[in-house]
Amino acid sequence: PPPETLLSLDEIQEAAESFLSPRTVNYYGAASLDGYSLGDNRSSFRKCRLLPRVMRDVLSVRPQTKIFGIESALPIYVSPSSNALLGHPDGELNITRGAAKTGIVQGVSAAASFALSEILREKDAVEEEIGERMGMVYQVYYQEERSKTEDQVREAVAGGCRALLLTVDSAVGDLRQTTSKMNGVKGDVEPGIKRGEFTATPPYHDARLNWDDLPRLKELAAGVPIYLKGDVRMAKEHGLAGCILSNHGGRQLDQARTAFDSLRSIHAEDPQLVKDIEIYIDGGIRRGTDVLQALAFGARGVGLGRPFLYAQAAHGEKGVVRAVRILENEIITAMRLLGLTSLDQITPDMVECVQEIWK
Numbered sequence: 357p358p359p360e361t362l363l364s365l366d367e368i369q370e371a372a373e374s375f376l377s378p379r380t381v382n383y384y385g386a387a388s389l390d391g392y393s394l395g396d397n398r399s400s401f402r403k404c405r406l407l408p409r410v411m412r413d414v415l416s417v418r419p420q421t422k423i424f425g426i427e428s429a430l431p432i433y434v435s436p437s438s439n440a441l442l443g444h445p446d447g448e449l450n451i452t453r454g455a456a457k458t459g460i461v462q463g464v465s466a467a468a469s470f471a472l473s474e475i476l477r478e479k480d481a482v483e484e485e486i487g488e489r490m491g492m493v494y495q496v497y498y499q500e501e502r503s504k505t506e507d508q509v510r511e512a513v514a515g516g517c518r519a520l521l522l523t524v525d526s527a528v529g530d531l532r533q534t535t536s537k538m539n540g541v542k543g544d545v546e547p548g549i550k551r552g553e554f555t556a557t558p559p560y561h562d563a564r565l566n567w568d569d570l571p572r573l574k575e576l577a578a579g580v581p582i583y584l585k586g587d588v589r590m591a592k593e594h595g596l597a598g599c600i601l602s603n604h605g606g607r608q609l610d611q612a613r614t615a616f617d618s619l620r621s622i623h624a625e626d627p628q629l630v631k632d633i634e635i636y637i638d639g640g641i642r643r644g645t646d647v648l649q650a651l652a653f654g655a656r657g658v659g660l661g662r663p664f665l666y667a668q669a670a671h672g673e674k675g676v677v678r679a680v681r682i683l684e685n686e687i688i689t690a691m692r693l694l695g696l697t698s699l700d701q702i703t704p705d706m707v708e709c710v711q712e713i714w715k
């Protein structure tokens with residue numbers, strides 16, 4: 357179906373899955389072990405309900421904000437994900453163009469299917485076309501050979517990436533034995549993976565990565581802010597700009613708590629921390645109302661991974677633009693119905709959560 361007939365992110369996924377190879381459907385949809393974290397990511401938003409304010413002038417609403425210090429049209433960004441090429445020949449380049457044209461930030465994965473130089477070239481081309489800078493940030497995976505990682509970081513910073521996202525939850529590959537159970541497909545777990553007794557992806561980053569690696573990264577970042585895809589208190593302690601709460605879309609440690617539940621828990625324990633440091637979350641966000649729930653507990657913005665992989669697979673750049681437009685419409689509609697004219701007006705007392713955090 358043409359992009360304009362797709363009305364939700366789930367419909368975009370359905371459209372993509374209708375023609376993608378079982379291997380790609382498997383890879384994009386995969387989660388580790390029993391998929392508890394994957395399922396929880398979406399259901400964590402269903403435990404909470406919104407409490408609207410009425411009789412407020414909501415004719416004009418502003419969904420704009422800053423993401424990783426960059427002006428953004430919406431409180432959402434593209435969470436870095438690998439292997440977009442499996443879904444579409446232009447892969448990540450579709451996302452670069454779609455993000456630039458809709459004014460949202462693209463997180464480029466260290467494991468992207470296109471070389472960073474090619475993605476940066478596409479960024480320069482689309483910036484020329486739209487006549488302004490786009491928001492591109494680079495996700496770092498530490499390799500065993502530090503010099504390789506350092507070269508990538510230097511290239512990203514020199515090429516105009518405006519923040520670094522440091523992913524630290526992938527010291528070992530995830531176990532995906534049950535991928536086939538979940539998707540009804542037995543087959544490759546990931547491109548290029550040899551399967552032995554257990555199916556596991558290779559480790560994405562060097563298992564020796566630790567806090568001693570940070571000073572060097574800061575030096576290479578040359579003032580570009582670093583966000584830790586990990587622990588918020590540690591991010592603050594180590595003087596980072598902020599953190600992203602994430603369970604890697606349920607693809608790393610299964611049964612890891614969802615980002616939204618972590619955010620709620622941090623907010624309940626230490627509401628000041630959420631104000632002191634920028635926190636973002638990702639995992640299972642598929643609706644504008646999910647976005648607003650996250651913002652109510654102090655998230656500055658939210659990342660989406662799979663939806664943009666499916667969107668570019670289904671319709672290339674146009675699919676990415678369509679996905680953003682769907683979310684934009686949902687966010688603006690929800691803001692109006694909640695009685696909000698700007699995102700800073702949403703407060704935790706506008707969300708009621710009916711269950712314990714982890715259930």
Ligand code: FNR
Nearest residue numbers: 435436437438465467523604605639640660661662
């Ligand atoms: C990812 N994710 C990811 N994260 C990261 O930091 N570097 C990476 O290379 C990848 N690669 C990747 C591939 C695929 C196929 C998926 C689905 C995910 C995780 C991603 O950034 C994000 O945390 C989750 O995808 C968020 O969950 P949703 O939005 O997919 O539910």
